[in-house]
Amino acid sequence: MRATVLPETRNIPIDSLLDKAFTQSDYAVNVTDTKGVLLKVNQAYLDLYKFGHEDEVLGRTQRIIRSPRTHDSVYKDMWSTISAGGTWRGNLTNMAKDGSEVFVHLTISPVREKGRLIGFMGFSLDRAQQVLLERELFHANKLMILGTLGAGLAHELNNPLASILLDAEYLRDVLVDGARPIDRDTAAQAARSVISGVERMKKVLEHLLLYSRKEGAQKHSTLPLDQLVEGSLLFMEKQLRSRGIALEFDLERNLFISCNRTQLESVIHNLLGNSRDAFEDRPAEGRVIRLKARSDGTGFAVLEYQDNAGGIPKHVLGRIFEPFFTTKQEGEGTGLGLAICRKIVAEHGGTLQCASEGDRAIFLLRLPLIRQESREILPD
Ligand SMILES: Nc1ncnc2c1ncn2[C@@H]1O[C@H](COP(=O)(O)OP(=O)(O)OP(=O)(O)O)[C@@H](O)[C@H]1O
Numbered sequence: 001m002r003a004t005v006l007p008e009t010r011n012i013p014i015d016s017l018l019d020k021a022f023t024q025s026d027y028a029v030n031v032t033d034t035k036g037v038l039l040k041v042n043q044a045y046l047d048l049y050k051f052g053h054e055d056e057v058l059g060r061t062q063r064i065i066r067s068p069r070t071h072d073s074v075y076k077d078m079w080s081t082i083s084a085g086g087t088w089r090g091n092l093t094n095m096a097k098d099g100s101e102v103f104v105h106l107t108i109s110p111v112r113e114k115g116r117l118i119g120f121m122g123f124s125l126d127r128a129q130q131v132l133l134e135r136e137l138f139h140a141n142k143l144m145i146l147g148t149l150g151a152g153l154a155h156e157l158n159n160p161l162a163s164i165l166l167d168a169e170y171l172r173d174v175l176v177d178g179a180r181p182i183d184r185d186t187a188a189q190a191a192r193s194v195i196s197g198v199e200r201m202k203k204v205l206e207h208l209l210l211y212s213r214k215e216g217a218q219k220h221s222t223l224p225l226d227q228l229v230e231g232s233l234l235f236m237e238k239q240l241r242s243r244g245i246a247l248e249f250d251l252e253r254n255l256f257i258s259c260n261r262t263q264l265e266s267v268i269h270n271l272l273g274n275s276r277d278a279f280e281d282r283p284a285e286g287r288v289i290r291l292k293a294r295s296d297g298t299g300f301a302v303l304e305y306q307d308n309a310g311g312i313p314k315h316v317l318g319r320i321f322e323p324f325f326t327t328k329q330e331g332e333g334t335g336l337g338l339a340i341c342r343k344i345v346a347e348h349g350g351t352l353q354c355a356s357e358g359d360r361a362i363f364l365l366r367l368p369l370i371r372q373e374s375r376e377i378l379p380d
């Protein structure tokens, strides 16, 4: 290549200038061959991924910065895009040399010579600050949802408490006071009912703790989608039923997904909360929320969520996932609910879409299925 000399850099050959620009760039830049083997990296790359010297990375593949946190489907999508000659852009979590997480916005573009693919060039922009902010926002939204869950929680704890009290009083009457003749079957039933009531309350409280804890936002586990849906209904079911909203389920079993349970439950809570609000101005009869889970045959689980609370007007539909877009009164909605939901779902390698048909609002939640052979069931 002939070295062009620009007027401003009269005495510096362009190759040397390019080399300096590459080395000194604030972006972490890397160049690989077509197999992803690292051929050149700059100082920002070494700093971002905490390597001391380029000898530690050159000649090795990009796998050295791959994080188990990022779902396989993300890497697959990236690889199929770039090997077909396209540019891949997206946010993802990588791993530094010391095992710590590195949040980046990555752009990978193909490098060609006479039309032939000869390698790839990657730019990583550090998103650490942004991720921190997003986590704060997520936590703030979670606390707000917790506030609205309060009513459901009171029901959840009140009902078992009332029946525990009745059963315990009965047992006291027959065992301690001798006020009534003892009937062994009734007494055994009362004891069993006390235990199951306490177990139910324990479950609700454990869930609540998990939800409100900040560090709950990090953990990933493998579980079937129907269990996730059932878990998210724990607090909300009574609240919805008390407003005459019926819940209908058609959930295929064994749709295993890898997820952060707290985060995905909060997605379903947001959808349920939105439906509950939308039903406010609707007739009390015929209120239904339907949840249907199935596999789409291409490696994804699809949760089809719909309510019949009047549907979503066109002008709202186009902006529904925008942060801070709300049609609710001031102080009633932040407009962050669905924006955060979409972000959480994207971080799980999935998509969240919305449609409206007649009086129905429809949300389609797609999540990558875990392959049968790599399935490992972890405790919650
Ligand atoms: N099921 C639904 N039916 C009709 N409109 C909906 C439905 N879900 C969402 N919307 C509309 O989308 C808007 C944005 O929803 P989003 O959850 O992002 O924010 P919000 O509910 O207004 O506020 P927040 O979630 O912070 O309480 C709502 O204000 C509402 O107009």
Ligand SMILES: [Mg+2]
Pocket (backbone or CB within 6 Å): 270, 273, 274, 333, 337, 338
């Ligand atoms: Mg909302």
